[in-house]
Amino acid sequence: MSKHYIKGCYYYPNSSQHQQCFAASNKSQIQLVDSQQRNTLLSVLITECQIESPLPGVASELNFAGGGRFVPEDINHRWAFTHTKTGMSERLEKSKPLILASVILIPLLLWFILYRGIPAIAVYSVSLASPATVEAMGNQSLKVIEKVALAPSQLPDETQNNIQQQWQQMLDELNLDSTIFRLSFYQSDYFAANAFALPHGRVIVTDELVTLLKDKPDALRAILLHEIGHVEYQHGIRLAAQATASTIVLAVIFGDLEGITEVVLGSSSSFLQQAFSRDMEREADKYAIEKLIALGYSNNDFADAIQALQNKLDEQAQLDDSWFKYLSTHPSSQERIDFARQYTPQ
C-alpha cells in the first residue's frame, strides 16, 4: 500500500454518520484509515468502486459497492485509476477551444432546428393532421380572407352553374371527392383576376378571372387543375404547419405558452401571405398537365392557358394590373410554358 494518504471524509452507508479519515490506494485496492492512521475503516477492491463524474471545482467522490462514500477534502484531487471516459468529460469541460466552439455551435443548432428541422417535421406531421382539423383551418382562413378581401360574386347564375357543372364533371372523371373539392366565386378588388386553393380543398375563383377567361374554357380548366394540385399535395397545410410549428418552438424558447391555441388557429390564414415555393408551383403545374392529359386534353392546353394569360398581361399591362396578380405569384410564364410543351407523359 502506498504511503500517500488523501485526506477526506467517509460517509457511512444509508446513514448521515460520517468521519474524517485518510484514503490510500494501490493498483488494485483502496483502504480507508482513521485520522490517527491506526485502524482500517474499510478495504475494498478498486473494481468495486465508482468514481463520480468529476466536474472542475468539485471533489471527485468515491462510491463503494456497499453504499458508503469517500469525499476528498482537496477538490482538485483526481484518482489515479480514473476511467478514461470520465477523464474525457472533464477534459471537454476544461477545453477553451471547445467552450468557444459550443458558444458558436449552440445558436447555429437552434437556427437549424427552427429553420430546417421544424419545416421537415411539419411536412411529416401534415400526414397526421385529421380531416376535421384541416377543415377547421380552411374555414377559419376563408372567414379571415372573406372579411378583408372578398365580396359576393356578381357573376350571372348561368355562368356560375356552367362552371360548377364543368368542375363537377372534372371531379367525377378524376375520382376526386366533391365534399372536399369545392368551388366558390367571389368578386375581389384585392385579388383581381386570380384563383387560389384553401388547405381544406375549397378553390376560390374571382369574377375577374372568370370574365377574362370567358372565351377560353380550357385555360380556366388548366388553372383550376393547378389549384386542385396544390390541395392534392397539401401545400397549404404544409405552409400553415411550418408557420405554426416555428411559432410554437419560439413560444417554448421564450416561455410564452399562453398564446399557443391562438397561434394554432390563427396561423392558418398566414399561408396566403406566404407564397407557395417554386417547387410547390412546379408540382402543381405538373399535376395540372398530367390530369389534362388524363381527361383527354393535351399538355399544350396548359401551355396555351399560360400563354393566353401572358398575352392578356402584355395587352393590359398599361391599362390595369389585374393580370399581374396571378402571374406574379407564380414562376416565370415562359418557364411554365416550356415545361408544359416539352412534357412527355410517363
Ligand SMILES: [Zn+2]
Ligand atoms: Zn399556384
